[in-house]
Amino acid sequence: MEVYISHINNPLSFYIQFVEDKNLIIQLEEELNESVVNTHHESGLDELRVGDLILAENAADSFYYRAVIKALKSGNSYEVEFIDYGNTAVVSSSKICGIQRKLLTFPRLSVHCFLSKVKTPDESWTDEATSYFLSKINGKPVTCKFTEQHGEQWEVDIICDGKSLSYDLQQRKGKTGLQNKAVHNWESMPKQIQVTNDNPQDGMSTDGLGDQREDCAAKIKSSSETHLAIPPQDLNSEQVERAEIMNISVGGEFYVQLVRNL
Template identity: 25%
Template sequence: MKIPSLNPEVGSMVRVYGSHVNDLNDFYLYSSWSHHKLLQLDQQLAEAYSQSSSYNIYLFLFKINIISFIDRSSTTASEEFNIGDYCAYQSENEVWYRGLIRERDSNGNAIVFKIDYGDVQHIPIRLLRPLEEWMFEVPRLAIHCSLADLVKPINDWSSEVISQFGSQLTKSFLYGKFINYNKSTDILSVEIKEKESNISFNKVFEPYQKEQSTFPMNDKLVYKHIPMVKLDPNTSYKIHLLYCINPSHFYVYLRKKSKHIISCKTNCKKLENVFHQYHHQWSIKQLL
């Protein structure tokens, strides 16, 4: 059973609240409804799992690092968790979270994605609990977003820009207009503004994108001698961003051609080494 994402209607504008931020193209928001629902869910999860007294005792022992006994039923339950499974766990601040297991390691830990918040945590598998049936009916409350019309530069957003954007999301009375939904990535592109402001966050951070990704280039001559591959406009392709100049001028290559790209880079590197070798020998001859 899969827990669906909460996707507001494209074109709608709602009040939003900031959650976890990875960068300007990968962050999470709450709508007014999901923000209110999150407070309810926290209480409902706490009530549902508070009946497990053995778990509370185990968590106490874990916190003071003297665990020497694992309840047989807990061990059996934890061994049933696999990558891609949903789970619940209680943090050190005694808040319960719904999660999705992304990875497991040989030390008995799991990387758990908090579906209602957007961040990940490393959790001992023995502390995970299965979700109850009703918990699958509540959609993922954190809305996965990207700032509309901003493409991540090839050298990524700087930590300073990401931090500045995160600070902007803590402001009161933010409104988001959802521009487009990407089904393959499950991400909504959004335009965010403060109440009664005419300037969106998208416009505020647009110069940072251009500063990091713009360089002078005239590629008409290249295309004249090396034609580009023509693609079927009615076919979907898996692509990888190669270089971004601006939202309307960027380069990608097909993932199925990645082996050719790697081979080409390898051959170019060999030619570069040969060139440097002969150039070095030529320089020595000139000195002699």
């Protein structure tokens, strides 16, 4: 299936969005930001808990996006994950709003993935390896083949220009030892996709995302309570999807968005 990569930590942790979800994501973002304006940023929230679904402001563009509380931080702030993209940020309570129930009927728009055949225990990735990975998938839809689900993360292969990226990285890794170094300076990474070192980001990456904001990956069930579980997307082993990688972590996990959900 065709997907975009929406957020990358490294080849073992990234997020994809389905290309076919593009219009859905645009619609969703328009509706949720309109809802924030209409309520004058009033949160209407009681004490927040880990797992609560909310709207959180992205410092990079001052827009609000669907998010889930991942951790409680000092100074009346929270670590959140933007569920339709995969990246994280620390946000103050003043930048968090309640989410309307109708906005919970939309599925989650990102899928957490890692490349097949490249995952090993305690593996870290160098800037060189991650940069190469980015150079192959940056700013364009790619084909994503779903192999097997591991908890909330999918093992996938990314097909670029008719070639398996998993196989490509394996070959390069064996020749150059791309992964066997400590990860250090991430400032040299391409800016079109935000790359993280498993640390919360100050905001969402918007460069190069544009249409990537429109992917769909795991249905969110309506509930009368704010605290909701986010079910995984319905995927099957050996299923092949075009996807865009969204987020890759140093630990090797990544999220993808399926092209069909854009």
